Amino acid sequence: xxxxxxxxxxxxxxxxxxxxxxxxxxxxxxxxxxxxxxxxxxxxxxxxxxxxxxxxxxxxxxxxxxxxxxxxxxxxxxxxxxxxxxxxxxxxxxxxxxxxxxxxxxxxxxxxxxxxxxxxxxxxxxxxxxxxxxxxxxxxxxxxxxxxxxxxxxxxxxxx
Amino acid sequence: xxxxxxxxxxxxxxxxxxxxxxxxxxxxxxxxxxxxxxxxxxxxxxxxxxxxxxxxxxxxxxxxxxxxxxxxxxxxxxxxxxxxxxxxxxxxxxxxxxxxxxxxxxxxxxxxxxxxxxxxxxxxxxxxxxxxxxxxxxxxxxxxxxxxxxxxxxxxxxxx
DNA sequence: TATAATTGTTAGGCATAGCTAACAATTATA
DNA sequence: TATAATTGTTAGCTATGCCTAACAATTATA
Numbered sequence: 001x002x003x004x005x006x007x008x009x010x011x012x013x014x015x016x017x018x019x020x021x022x023x024x025x026x027x028x029x030x031x032x033x034x035x036x037x038x039x040x041x042x043x044x045x046x047x048x049x050x051x052x053x054x055x056x057x058x059x060x061x062x063x064x065x066x067x068x069x070x071x072x073x074x075x076x077x078x079x080x081x082x083x084x085x086x087x088x089x090x091x092x093x094x095x096x097x098x099x100x101x102x103x104x105x106x107x108x109x110x111x112x113x114x115x116x117x118x119x120x121x122x123x124x125x126x127x128x129x130x131x132x133x134x135x136x137x138x139x140x141x142x143x144x145x146x147x148x149x150x151x152x153x154x155x156x157x158x159x160x
Numbered sequence: 161x162x163x164x165x166x167x168x169x170x171x172x173x174x175x176x177x178x179x180x181x182x183x184x185x186x187x188x189x190x191x192x193x194x195x196x197x198x199x200x201x202x203x204x205x206x207x208x209x210x211x212x213x214x215x216x217x218x219x220x221x222x223x224x225x226x227x228x229x230x231x232x233x234x235x236x237x238x239x240x241x242x243x244x245x246x247x248x249x250x251x252x253x254x255x256x257x258x259x260x261x262x263x264x265x266x267x268x269x270x271x272x273x274x275x276x277x278x279x280x281x282x283x284x285x286x287x288x289x290x291x292x293x294x295x296x297x298x299x300x301x302x303x304x305x306x307x308x309x310x311x312x313x314x315x316x317x318x319x320x
Numbered sequence: 321t322a323t324a325a326t327t328g329t330t331a332g333g334c335a336t337a338g339c340t341a342a343c344a345a346t347t348a349t350a
Numbered sequence: 351t352a353t354a355a356t357t358g359t360t361a362g363c364t365a366t367g368c369c370t371a372a373c374a375a376t377t378a379t380a
Contacts, residue, residue: 187357187358188357188358188359189356189357189358199357199358199359200358200359200360200361202358203358203359203360204359219358219359220357220358220359
């Protein structure tokens with residue numbers, strides 16, 4: 001997809017990286033459970049990733065990411081995190097939905113859009129004081145169906 | 161995907177609907193050109209969609225959406241539009257990139273997230289006066305790399 | 321340590337969705 | 351109207367990626 005891997009292979013790399021954080025002994029079975037696929041599917045995927053030099057996987061042994069595999073996994077995880085924060089903290093979706101959707105969208109957003117979204121999330125959430133102003137307005141809008149009347153109106157100092 | 165169709169079939173339905181807007185005589189060749197696939201791929205897809213009652217396609221004839229096909233196409237187009245507006249008007253990405261990414265993401269965003277995103281776009285872009293305040297701040301942030309100092313700070317009337 | 325349980329692999333099948341090459345139908349034109 | 355150009359279809363191949371059934375290796379336990 002964006003990393004040169006298919007969405008499916010990105011999922012495997014991401015899963016392996018996340019599982020390794022909890023227990024470095026990453027086995028076929030846990031990958032299978034995490035991704036909701038059967039073990040033979042995992043074996044097949046690992047073969048492919050192994051051929052491409054993205055994982056090491058001795059027969060009947062534990063799975064490890066190579067440097068390149070880790071690089072890609074890290075990239076996918078970053079995408080996931082940016083999307084998750086946007087969906088949960090800005091749009092205010094539940095953690096479950098945000099996770100699910102981040103998992104799907106993380107494979108298709110271009111680097112350009114991802115970077116912009118990242119900056120946007122950072123901007124909206126790092127408010128100088130307390131809850132970000134823009135979000136407060138949006139939450140009011142969500143709850144009451146209409147825009148809360150705002151005092152003076154927001155002006156930045158250097159406005160034209 | 162979300163509509164019960166694969167991403168690929170959603171693409172065909174969307175393309176057919178959009179092409180029909182310009183010329184109701186939708187032929188295999190124009191679909192093929194629009195989607196960047198070869199004609200036999202289009203024929204195969206139309207067979208499938210036809211079996212599912214989503215298009216009508218007499219041999220060597222023009223393609224038409226059925227009611228159900230149109231319903232799905234309309235849904236996909238709506239997703240596309242919401243995403244496109246978010247990417248272009250809020251994140252400020254170029255039209256090209258926004259189109260491309262909307263095309264990819266439109267298949268994977270859950271209805272829940274889509275509705276929230278839609279409300280968010282509406283909220284941010286329908287500012288009571290001129291350029292939406294939140295966006296102004298973000299654009300400054302993008303250009304200068306730091307937040308513009310804001311006067312009084314935004315307060316909604318009904319704040320706790 | 322022999323047996324049972326677990327874990328991993330292989331083989332073979334299926335659906336999706338693209339492709340090329342060859343052919344058939346349709347439409348345009350000489 | 352016969353021929354050429356275009357358009358559409360079929361057949362057959364490929365790759366991805368999932369599945370089940372059967373088997374093999376490993377690990378745990380009686």
